[in-house]
Amino acid sequence: MLPLASASHRLAGAVARDIGIAILSGRSPPGTVLPGEIAAAEGLGVSRTAYREAIRTLSAKGLVESRPKAGTRVCPRGRWNLLDPDILAWAFETEPGEGFIRDLFELRQIVEPAAAELAAARRGDDHLDRMAHALDGMARHGLAVAAGRAADQAFHHAILEATGNAPLVALSSSIAASVTWTTIYKQRRRALPRDPLPEHRALYEAIAAGEGTLARARMAELIHLALADTELSMAE
Known part of the structure; x- marks a missing residue:
């Protein structure tokens, strides 16, 4: 059985992948505001911690940005780290x-x-x-x-x-x-x-x-x- 921290990290990676594919495929184009943390975590069936970690991963890759009160928005393509x-x-x-x-x-x-x-x-x-x-x-x-x-x-x-x-x-x-x-x-x-x-x-x-x-x-x-x-x- 995987330690909880390892399992949570893998789950966050899976969430980041799913959201990342939605962005790269055009299903969530630049400018799209993603659902709020609570709604998104519930919709995906994951913890808020795992969802936050996924968003941090996507933010580090230039795909999204999160701002207080404005939520999490898909960044313009020019900011994506396409060589990641x-x-x-x-x-x-x-x-x-x-x-x-x-x-x-x-x-x-x-x-x-x-x-x-x-x-x-x-x-x-x-x-x-x-x-x-x-x-x-x-x-x-x-x-x-x-x-x-x-x-x-x-x-x-x-x-x-x-x-x-x-x-x-x-x-x-x-x-x-x-x-x-x-x-x-x-x-x-x-x-x-x-x-x-x-x-x-x-x-x-x-x-x-x-x-x-x-x-x-x-x-x-x-x-x-x-x-x-x-x-x-x-x-x-």
Whole structure:
């Protein structure tokens, strides 16, 4: 049996997820005033403590704001922390929209090729070991299952960590979440159209060889091909 504090935290997380999905799906658009704490907690069948914790979580992510006497209101989209891994997950639990998906790939094209070039110059043996281990996991499991996608996340995370740039490393969770959710999205109706492992291996080889310009180009090509795969899925 879970301790009460742990159970309450999980319940608050579930409430935050449900409200977050309602906001991201447009069912609770910006400007919507959420029900008062007592009514909302009763309607959801949770304690007021769990509901308050859920609202604090959503507020920290920029989705809502609470003011005395004004209640809790859904914030304008420009204030949402769209790179928060939870928000990315909630967005893909609905239909995220082609524009948002393309924006994620555009962000990756801005960040990851430059990161790959830095990683080629700065990586240590531990980074290379982690990349190689992640590639083995991708090959063993494939991207159709969670274990393979986790290995894919670990590969991209190791590259960002190899840059030694703290702000870039801080983006690693968001980039990894973006990689995972777009991978899930593009195979939601059919199997992946191709095996992306060769491009990952080619990128690893460029980083291991310290070839920064080549690593940049190979990362750009990897993302370009991933977007092409996703566009096929969007077209369906």
